[in-house]
Amino acid sequence: MDPNLLTETLAHVPHGIIVLDNSGRLIYANQKAADMTGFKSPEEMILNSTIPIVSNFTILDQAGRALPVDKLPGRVAIQTQKLQSAILRFKDPQIGVEHWFSVQAVPFFNADGSFKGVVNTFYDITDIKKSELILNILNQVSSKLLATRSYEEGLRKYTSLVVPVVADWCAIDILSDDGDLIQFAISHVDSSKIALANKVRAQFPPQKNQGGLWHVLKTGQTEIYPEITPEQLASSAVNKRHRAMLLELNIRSVIIAPLTVRNKVLGLITYAYSDSSRNFTPRDIPQMNAITNRAALLLDNSRLFNTATRLIQTQKKYVAEVTESNNTLALALDVGNMGVWDYHIPEDKISWTDRLKPFYGNSTETNSSTIKHFLDRIIPEDRTRVSKKLQKALTNTAIFEDEYRVLLPNKEQRWIHKIGEILRDNQGDPVRVITIDTDITERKLIEETIRFSENKFKSVFEGSLDIILIVDDHMHLTDINPSGCEFLHAPKLKLLGKNIANVISPDQKPQFIKTWKKLQKSATLRGTFEISLDGHKYIMEYNANAQFLPGQTLFVLRDITKRVEEENRRQHLLSIASHELRTPITSIKVFVDLLHTQFKNVKDPQVHDYLSKINEKTITLTQLISDLLDLARIDEGKLEFSWEIFDFKDFLDQLLSDLQLTIKTHTIQSSGHLNQDIVSDKSRLNQIVINLVKNAVKYSPDATQVIIKSKKVGDRLSFSVQDFGIGIPKKDLPKIFNLYYRVESIMKIHGLGVGLYITSQIVKKMGGKISVVSKLGSGSTFTVDLPLIPKVEDKKIT
């Protein structure tokens, strides 16, 4: 053969042919071989390296495992001098594109049988493989992936199967419920491009109803863009940045296929070639549709599965609910003392559940009777009403409700509440009444008790002469009785909801609020407060309970202004009276004294005697006036003290020496040198001592002494007044300090019988104690015990 022809032929053979010598050195390569291995020409290829292929590609076996160099068919053939064939995958490490080759290495020999070299042929079977792989995908999708319950998972697996075999990249978009295209899965030969693709998608989402994707959605037809030029790509860009990104993505050939499920387009799958030199052609469309439909099936299947599962679950839940509901009803009826009552009107037959047996049942065991029997069970007072009401309801209403009392066989009465429906036929005539009957006897009893109790409260509330207010936590009035409305000169409606501080004491809010706070702390409080309303001042006595009801405080108020005024007036009157009486008595004394002087030189002893008597009586009168005033004060609880600190011994000594001057019949002995400071009211203490000493003198006319002893006992002071007189009978001792109490005795003692009473009251009010020991015929000892420092609220100590 002509060598040139051979060379020409070899140059145009569409398969790669290379020849290696017996040492493995490349001695020949055709153009295709150079193309395949990324060299410009065979010469370059031969010149460049001993294993030129390896330098440009990653070599993998069929399964995708890296193939070691010495396992290359050519190498092995050289080693073994036997024919080798293999299917290899050449992967471009930079762009990730793969080509599949069927490689044959055939050794050839010299005429003498010595090994000369190896001829390698490379068949590009990428396309064939593609079809094979597509079929494979179809199968895989059919079997394994259909089993996936989650279609999301399935679709993702799909994309990873498609790339890099069928396309350089594959993206699946699903139509959302709102009508947006959501990218669901994406695979790319070059995984770094995925991020870029996502970025582009995110920043420049496909405009709704514009562009290729939306077109396919609308038409449901697969579309192909077999060759996209960079210019075309750039022109579809929104802006410069977009264009740059698109150019980087370098999408060269695209098929967009719709995901159709039962005639409904649910999404799309986009298949694209970018960096590899491959293109989609229209011939590919059927194949692409085939696998896309398998993916769609997957989608449909899992959606069906999900829907079915959901339906079953809903069904199960429904059944459970109904069962639950039935159980609940039965339980409710039982627990709530209820039963079902069923009246068939045409047949005049009434039946009921067991629960109602006691009410409607008779001696027979069956739970049924007639309407007459039913009505007969109702007590006479309620019977007519229920009967009438039922008749009326049957004529035109849908619901029947009533309450009535039934008489049980054991003569007990029970309250029944009946409520239910009246069922009608097509003509509208009533055919059946079904009701739920409940025994509400307990509830009725409670209601009655509450009502009774409420009525009691109501009558007290409405009828009380005192003002009753009920106030909530925010001091707003929630109720007020008629007396209250009268006092405030306003109708109830106007007052309700108002802040009580504004209503009661608008001029003294801070004080009222202080009282309120105190009340909230202590739950109940009594006291008085002053209010001024419309320019008038009132003094109110109150009794308040902050725990009357949850969140409600009760106030009972009484206007004591008049009473207080009266008391004050009386006090004032008494004061003035005692005052006015004293002045003329002073004059009498003065003139008696003058008369004494006048008659100094008169020898008539009777004159002086008469004058003395007059003076004595003025003393009695004065004492009377003092006593009366004291009695009045004690009576009204208005005994007041003015406290001082003083030395008791000094005080007592002075007092007793002054007293002694007026008492001629007895000597007053004082023992106990008690220099002790005491806080007390000097003039009242004076009064006590004088009263006791004068009594001592009065009730021991035959004695000559009165002994006073004083001592300190702890934080108290004790002094006693002892006489040696007639004494007090035992039976009188307990009552000796009572008002007006007079001891019956042989002596005629004049006076009101109030001295000791007043003395004992003063001692008590000082926080002290008074007691007496006495022996008839020997005498009496009165002992007074006082605190050194009295515990009283207002101390005025000078």
Place this chain on the structure above:
Amino acid sequence: MKKNLILIEDDDALREGLALILIHQQYQVRAFPDNAHFQKFKNLPVDIYLIDYRLPGANGLTITQNIRRRAAGKATPIIILSASGDNLPDKARSAGANAFIRKPFEISDLIIQISRLLNP
């Protein structure tokens, strides 16, 4: 030397009676029914005052305070007389009085009290 005593009491009978008694007790007595009259003679020498609490116009305590304000009246003993009790003794003391005597009093008590204050 007779001691000078000023008496201010609005009850006529009482004033006259008391004045007589005190004169008998060897006091030089000047008696006035109220402050207005007393003021006309306030610069007279005085050793002791006897002043009723309830007077027309200025009451006994006010008069006491006025007396105490003056240099000459700072140390002069003052006795307040009154028919009312309650607190008056305290008030009297606060006003500057030395003693308080409740009406009606024993004449002898009054005499003693006056004497005590003049001869401490």
